[in-house]
Amino acid sequence: MKELLLLVLLCADYTWVxxxxxxxxxxxxxxxxxxxLKKHYEYNYPRIPLEKNLPMLNQGECGVSKNDQSxxxxxxxxxxxxxxxxxxxxxxxxxxxxxSIIHRQWIVTAGHCFEGENVVKVYHGNNIKRxxxxxxxxxxxxxxxxxxxxxxxMALFRLTSPLxxxxxxxxxxxxxxxxxxxxxCFLTGWGMMSxxxxxxxxxxxxxxxxxxxxxxxxxxxxxxxEQVNNYFCTEAVDTPNGEYRGASYGDSGGPVSCLxxxxxxLVGVKAFAIDLDGTFMNFESTVSRNVDIINGLxxxxx
Numbered sequence: 216m217k218e219l220l221l222l223v224l225l226c227a228d229y230t231w232v233x234x235x236x237x238x239x240x241x242x243x244x245x246x247x248x249x250x251x252l253k254k255h256y257e258y259n260y261p262r263i264p265l266e267k268n269l270p271m272l273n274q275g276e277c278g279v280s281k282n283d284q285s286x287x288x289x290x291x292x293x294x295x296x297x298x299x300x301x302x303x304x305x306x307x308x309x310x311x312x313x314x315s316i317i318h319r320q321w322i323v324t325a326g327h328c329f330e331g332e333n334v335v336k337v338y339h340g341n342n343i344k345r346x347x348x349x350x351x352x353x354x355x356x357x358x359x360x361x362x363x364x365x366x367x368x369m370a371l372f373r374l375t376s377p378l379x380x381x382x383x384x385x386x387x388x389x390x391x392x393x394x395x396x397x398x399x400c401f402l403t404g405w406g407m408m409s410x411x412x413x414x415x416x417x418x419x420x421x422x423x424x425x426x427x428x429x430x431x432x433x434x435x436x437x438x439x440x441e442q443v444n445n446y447f448c449t450e451a452v453d454t455p456n457g458e459y460r461g462a463s464y465g466d467s468g469g470p471v472s473c474l475x476x477x478x479x480x481l482v483g484v485k486a487f488a489i490d491l492d493g494t495f496m497n498f499e500s501t502v503s504r505n506v507d508i509i510n511g512l513x514x515x516x517x
Contacts, residue, residue, distance in 0.1 A: 278388035278478030294342050294417040299403050301387035304344040307335035313404045313469025315481055316386045319377040321513050324468030326357050326370040340383045342417035344405045350374045356512050358505055367445045368486045368500045371512055387481045390503035394480045397473035406466030422449040449497040471499050
């Protein structure tokens, strides 16, 4: 532990870091001694408490995919049709982001995507982003906790009309009980690809959830996360030839979908990603810690 703390302190000193490139360096992409850090923490699941002060919303047949991805290792591949029927593409004046259907009239996305916007387009029902049906929104509500000094990077949008559920349009389940042991987990989105440009077909990648201590250690070095308990980290698994892949511009707000007992749960909402010496660390907003607030907001504004 002392070795780790010393390493983190040294890497936080940018002048020292630059002269010790074999350990870490600060450049346009942050280099970090990831392998050394992992020796101190085995992969596990962050034990962030689930709060259930309100009964769960009736979501019906949530989290059901007609194309089972649970046995596949996927690294930035095209998603089959209807594999992720809760995934939506949200387009507004401020840009574009992913999102998830959690209710017939509500989607969840990242709070930083559409600051101040209430009216955006939501494309749904197709893994080809511009081929989906379009439903407009009329209200955005930021998800906030009274016990935190900072907002969570999550927002809810209310649709102007309820969705009709089908094989291609389904809600993902909100967490109920412990979901940190759910596996496998996937990131999905239409964000920028490694070679530049944006895909038309929804992309998917399998990830593992990192121990919360690892996530906090990264946060201590890079900064930028004011309330780390509202976030967790994921990393792509089994990438070929050491090629690391992760989320990019346009993927924010999309779901971290994890399978448990035959259903997918919305464990996280994509916040941002950082390239750490070729390893993409994905930072996700934690849904389970805030599910009671999400439920309450939907009831209040429906």
